[in-house]
Amino acid sequence: MAFKNKKDRFASLLHDMAVNLREGANYFASYNIETGEDLHTFSEKMKEYETHGDSLVHKMILELNDAFITPIEREDMLELTNRLDDVMDGFEQVAFTFEICHIKRFDDYMQKFIDAIEASTVEIEKAVDLVFDKKLKDVRTLAIKIKNYESICDEVYRESLIQLFQNEENPIRLIRMKEVYENLEEIADSCQSVANTLESIVMKNA
Numbered sequence: 001m002a003f004k005n006k007k008d009r010f011a012s013l014l015h016d017m018a019v020n021l022r023e024g025a026n027y028f029a030s031y032n033i034e035t036g037e038d039l040h041t042f043s044e045k046m047k048e049y050e051t052h053g054d055s056l057v058h059k060m061i062l063e064l065n066d067a068f069i070t071p072i073e074r075e076d077m078l079e080l081t082n083r084l085d086d087v088m089d090g091f092e093q094v095a096f097t098f099e100i101c102h103i104k105r106f107d108d109y110m111q112k113f114i115d116a117i118e119a120s121t122v123e124i125e126k127a128v129d130l131v132f133d134k135k136l137k138d139v140r141t142l143a144i145k146i147k148n149y150e151s152i153c154d155e156v157y158r159e160s161l162i163q164l165f166q167n168e169e170n171p172i173r174l175i176r177m178k179e180v181y182e183n184l185e186e187i188a189d190s191c192q193s194v195a196n197t198l199e200s201i202v203m204k205n206a
Contacts, residue, residue, distance in 0.1 A: 009063055010070060010077055011132035017056045017084045018125040024049035025121040028091050029114050039099045046095035053088040057081055071132060076201050080128070083194045087121070090187035097183055101176040109160035113184040116149040116156070120191040123149075127198050136202045143202070146195035153188035157181060 024046065031042050060081045064074045097103075106114060127142040160181045168174040 008071060008132075010060070010067075011129075013056055013060045013063065014077070014080065014084075014128050014131075015125075017053060017060075017081065018121075018128040020049060020053050020056065021084055021088050022121040022125045024053075024088060024091055025118045028095065029118045033098075033104045035104075036102065039102065039104065043095045043099040046092045050088050050092035053085055057085050072201060072205060076197070076204065080194070080197045080201070083190065083197050084124070084128075086190040087124075087187060087194060090183065090190050094180065094183045094187065097176075097180055101180070103176065103180065107177075109156055109163075109181065110184065112156045113153055113181075113188065116152045117184070117187050117191060120146045120149040120188070124191065124194055127195075131198065131201060134205075136206055139198055140202050143195040143198045146191055146198075150188045150192040150195075153185060157185040157188075 027045060027049070031038075031045070033039055033042055060077070064070065064078060067074070070077060123142045123145045127139045127146075130136075130139045130142070161178070164174060164177055164181070168177065
């Protein structure tokens, strides 16, 4: 993204975080798992995305510490940074859970979760960039879309647990699948937290 008038380093860092998140979500959603080695590669790649995200968080903290004036309140930028990082951490955790539980395919419920979460990261990237373009009304519209995706995930979570406890007779598999569903729901919740932070920024700067 080419920032107009060479936008400041804070906009650039938050943009990079949002892009890393969206690209990580896309990789997560599209990776084809067939073998145990694929699972390991999948987990390691998501760890790379998470590690890159952590490096951007560190850079943001250094920039905030050094800055005398910031384009929006530093506490809000730090909050947004941390909430973006939470989403990326969630993806890495689910990928690791897939590896240790040896889950090689997305079932229908996982796919619904992942489709909604991936769509959320697309809206998150758009919204983060619009914050620094001062298009706050558009930011709020995108935040509402993110929350709607979280509502979809809430319904998927309820449905997934109902079918799991009604139909799964293997207790070990039940525990594993329950953990995956819970972790995916936590990612959706983290996306909603990003949306809440964006709305808070809009209210403070409207």
